[in-house]
Amino acid sequence: MSTETRAGRPAVEAAVPSPPPEVESRRGAPRRRPSLGLAGRWALLLVATIAFAYPLVWLVSASLKPKSQVFDNRLVPETVQWSNFVEVWDAGPVLRWLLNSSLVALMAALTVTLSSAFVAFGFAYFRFRFRGVLFGLVLATMMLPGAVTMIPVYLIWHQLGLVNTQVPLWAANLFGSAFYIFLMRQFFLGIPRELFEAARIDGCSNVGLFWRIALPLCRPALIIVFIFELQASWSDLLKPLIYLQSEEYYTMPRGLKQIVDGFALSGEYHWEIAMAATLVATLPMIVVFAVGQRYFMEGLATTAKQG
């Protein structure tokens, strides 16, 4: 359970230390020079930084421009039109969509975190027949394209009368999700078994072992699963397209798609409204990242090691 990319940790230089800059600036290539000079490396990083960061900066700028200037590609808008963000509110029930998305994402993340941890503990701690086969089955489901089950699952919710509600967007998470079960199990396996044995001698039940020992010790893992699912659920478009028909139930991405279709791709080409809505749909995730950055990085590093 070693997750190495902690924020405060001094960076470990993985590759060969580059020769001192004096060597680089001398004319004529010295032998054993790394393929990229120091300057070249920073220049490449600068270009990459601009390429990755600029679209989001551009988005903020575009969302504040009047209709006629959206395409002018200026960094600072010539005229700042704050009213775009007021008009977004008239373009659709945006506040409602934000609330819907928040509710769905929170429910999806909460349920999948608890259920996946519960199941993962079963696979990590107990020894039972068919454990290997069943866990193999868990892993195998990760390869199954969602399309295969998409239509029958829709028919289940249809039968239950829950189409055009938000329940289908999160309720299946009550039963755990393969990738998160896999991830949590890795964390639980890292807990020394003696801890559980000691608690058991003190009269702790199996559920107690999970709730009072395993969960508190794996708090980082729980947070990792929670924020990964929060982000995945917030961003999803396919499920809201399939299940939500009434505008008032839309999630933010589904609503954004409607605004883009109605205001930008057809109608009067109000791209500034579409861009304001795009920013509104993106900002909550930026906030989530700002708060949970450490856990995103840790989660990815763990994933890399298991791969």
Added chain:
Amino acid sequence: MARSGQLQRREARSAYLFIAPWVIGFLVFTAGPMVASLWLSFTDYSLVGDTKPVGLENYQQLLQDPKVATSLKNTFVYAALFVPLGTAVALALAMLLTKVGRARGFFRTVFYLPVMTPAVAAGAMFLLLLNGQRGLVNEVLGWVGITGPDWTTDPAWLKPSLALVSLWTVGGSIIIYLAALNNVPQQLYEAALLDGAGPVRRFVSVTLPMISGALFFTIITHTIAAMQMFDQAYTMFYGPQQKATASDESLVYMVYLFQNGFQFFKMGFASAMAWVLFLIILVITLVQVRVGNRFVYYEGGSTR
């Protein structure tokens, strides 16, 4: 003996209690629906009206429908553009990041923020950025004397545009590669250096084998995801009504499947499409695993 047997049984009972949620979920939301969709794929089911078995008709129609072939080709082209390019770009950036010291945190944030951007939002933004006449991308290309294409309207450039938007979100791979690069033992590089290995040789003989596990993992997951690409393509080029300007060149497999299932309500046909996709992904993954096993180096020997 009897006592330990009892203990074992009690342990098994607890174990099944813990994994019960997954077993139930698996039966209701995976195994059952798999059987159902296989059955549906041999019927003309359409949510309303009578359903009758049609044998292999859906599969025959699938072979004849030119749009299925087109969408499959588009999906392959998109995957063939994005997966190698995404892997190369992410690896290159991760390698640059190993040497930036304290600034690493800043760069990780910059490269990961696009991943946080919902696909619909990214799609909407890039419709403007990639606009052929006035988009920023072509303006920048213009500075270096390149006349950029009509990314979002020229049929030949729709798939490269989709790949480009995906390329913007390779931050996850960058972080994964960076973590893998940090785990490469320094001594290996020193030994290689003493043996007179140049930078290329060090990369090929030390770096690549040592991070092959992470590479393998990301390539497989990216390929599976690319074959199922939906959000971006649908946001950028499709909607409730098929746009007049929409070209079939942007029709990826999942978009066509979605249209068949939930816009034309040809659910039997869509189920057949889903099974074909499943088989294709299965074959691709098996080939990748087989090829990968030859190259991937797992630390700690051959236990994997």
